[in-house]
Amino acid sequence: MVELDRCEINCIHDEAVQAVRQALFGEDVAASLAELFKALGDPTRVKILFSLMTRELCVCDLTAVIGVSESAVSHQLKILRTLRLVKFRREGKILYYSLADDHIEKLFAQGLEHVTE
Amino acid sequence: MVELDRCEINCIHDEAVQAVRQALFGEDVAASLAELFKALGDPTRVKILFSLMTRELCVCDLTAVIGVSESAVSHQLKILRTLRLVKFRREGKILYYSLADDHIEKLFAQGLEHVTE
């Protein structure tokens, strides 16, 4: 019962606040969503993911395509892996990365719509 | 003509790299996309946007729903405004915020699919 302690009487629309509060997903879901979007919120990772939309690539290829150090790519790949945004298969010494599922492509498509309008 | 200066001969898949490089969108688009996703990549902003999916709300309502200071909400709203993710209308002293367009709902839907699977 943590009620309003600001804007005591005037500004708050009680019913609205109650309704929205109930509809609002939990703290954990909000955190997960934010974590996902945050992972997409970096130019290097955007480029990695977009590159992988074309085809699977090894770390070395990604380095060449994107133009950052191999270490930086590797660090970012770890983040993307942790969030199940990319997966990889091993072939000898080489690791081939690819998108984990097709959500990312849809997210990018939506994002591009917003950005390029 | 900045060619490969690492993994000289062995690892790079030249054709792949060339192809992906051509397909890759420009630096500016990558930056814009990252900026958009970064804006969605914070719990407070996620909650603000999700709240506004239900209905338009004033700053004071948002403060009550989300449970952070009015100043914090206001700062975050500025970021969302700058990226044209939310808009507002004034009614006397009160500002009613709402989602700028329906891209955000689609992005959230996609994001939730990934998170809750």
Place this chain on the structure above:
DNA sequence: TGTACATATGAACAGATGTTCATATATGAT
């Protein structure tokens, strides 16, 4: 004009983030 209220904004500060550098691990070849 002055007061009250809703919201915005700037500065400051703690904590998070991305890169670099050095080093470690894993695989294949000699």
Place this chain on the structure above:
DNA sequence: ATCATATATGAACATCTGTTCATATGTACA
């Protein structure tokens, strides 16, 4: 075993980010 290569990882560091606190702006009303 030793070595070279492809990738991963930890530490360090500079930069960025979100909140708080204090203050400013804008609107309504007396």
